[in-house]
Amino acid sequence: EAGVVQSPRYKIIEKKQPVAFWCNPISGHNTLYWYLQNLGQGPELLIRYENEEAVDDSQLPKDRFSAERLKGVDSTLKIQPAELGDSAVYLCASSRGSGPQETQYFGPGTRLLVL
Amino acid sequence: AQSVTQLGSHVSVSEGALVLLRCNYSSSVPPYLFWYVQYPNQGLQLLLKYTTGATLVKGINGFEAEFKKSETSFHLTKPSAHMSDAAEYFCAVSGTSYGKLTFGQGTILTVHP
Numbered sequence: 670e671a672g673v674v675q676s677p678r679y680k681i682i683e684k685k686q687p688v689a690f691w692c693n694p695i696s697g698h699n700t701l702y703w704y705l706q707n708l709g710q711g712p713e714l715l716i717r718y719e720n721e722e723a724v725d726d727s728q729l730p731k732d733r734f735s736a737e738r739l740k741g742v743d744s745t746l747k748i749q750p751a752e753l754g755d756s757a758v759y760l761c762a763s764s765r766g767s768g769p770q771e772t773q774y775f776g777p778g779t780r781l782l783v784l
Numbered sequence: 785a786q787s788v789t790q791l792g793s794h795v796s797v798s799e800g801a802l803v804l805l806r807c808n809y810s811s812s813v814p815p816y817l818f819w820y821v822q823y824p825n826q827g828l829q830l831l832l833k834y835t836t837g838a839t840l841v842k843g844i845n846g847f848e849a850e851f852k853k854s855e856t857s858f859h860l861t862k863p864s865a866h867m868s869d870a871a872e873y874f875c876a877v878s879g880t881s882y883g884k885l886t887f888g889q890g891t892i893l894t895v896h897p
Contacts (some may be wrong), residue, residue: 673827700883711788711874711887712828725884760827769816769878770835773885775827 671695673776675761681782687749690779694742694763701738702773703746704760712760718744719767748781756783786811786877790888798896803847803862805891807875810856817858818876818885819849828874834858845869870895 674693682688694701700719704712715734717725720741729736733752738744748755758778764771791806809815816835820828832843839851849860858875872892876885 709793710889711876712885713887714884717882717884725882762828764883767882769880769883770833771883772818772830772833773883775820775829777825777827780825 673761673763673774675759675776675779677779678777679780679782681784682751683784684753685750687747688751688781689748690746690759690761690781692744692746692761692776694744694761695774698763698765698774699741700764700767700771701744702762702764703736703744704762704775706758706760706778708757715746717767724767751781751783753783756781786815786879786886788875788877788886788888790873790875790891792891793889794892794894796894796896797865799867800864803860803865803869803893805860805873805875805893807849807858807860807888808856809858809875809877811877811879813879815877815879817849817851818878819843819847819858819860820874820876820887822872822874822890824871831860831873865893865895867895867897869893 703715706712716729718738736746760778761776762773764773787810789808818833819831834851842848875888
């Protein structure tokens with residue numbers, strides 16, 4: 670089966686510009702996650718969706734970040750306006766269910782550089 | 785609250801030598817534990833996971849890990865390193881009612897010929 674697809678793979682923008690990342694999860698996976706991975710660190714959860722509902726967005730900086738998962742499949746993560754400190758890798762993951770034992774499958778990530 | 789500490793941000797071994805990557809966790813509930821591997825410019829791939837049952841867990845590519853509750857550890861081992869094992873390895877814990885993974889800071893494994 671196809672894995673988690675993310676685009677673009679790389680993005681370079683100037684600060685204060687908007688940027689959007691897209692994720693297509695594995696078919697049949699109801700739970701979708703967005704993670705932020707800073708250089709030299711492990712991923713940190715930004716937001717979790719169960720179907721189209723955002724059930725955990727406590728770590729999402731809502732002043733500049735937004736996300737949506739229309740129709741409970743694809744998802745988009747947006748930053749507006751971007752800041753220098755947003756330079757990082759943004760990972761999308763999906764799992765079949767939402768239990769703590771579920772395996773999360775990760776996409777290749779979008780590497781963002783803000784100049 | 786849960787946390788993961790990976791001892792050693794860099795580990796270097798010779799090809800054919802034992803690989804040991806250390807992971808200690810903290811969790812207020814019975815943990816589920818995971819090891820992921822990340823190759824350059826790629827996403828994370830699951831190596832193995834502990835949920836319940838047998839405490840020695842075997843994964844892909846010859847890796848295994850042992851859950852030791854008394855030591856709050858979940859160290860990753862492989863008897864004989866290959867050059868292709870060079871990557872970054874992440875330990876993660878999930879212990880809440882849903883699948884929020886808390887990751888360690890990662891260990892970069894270098895394999896020398």
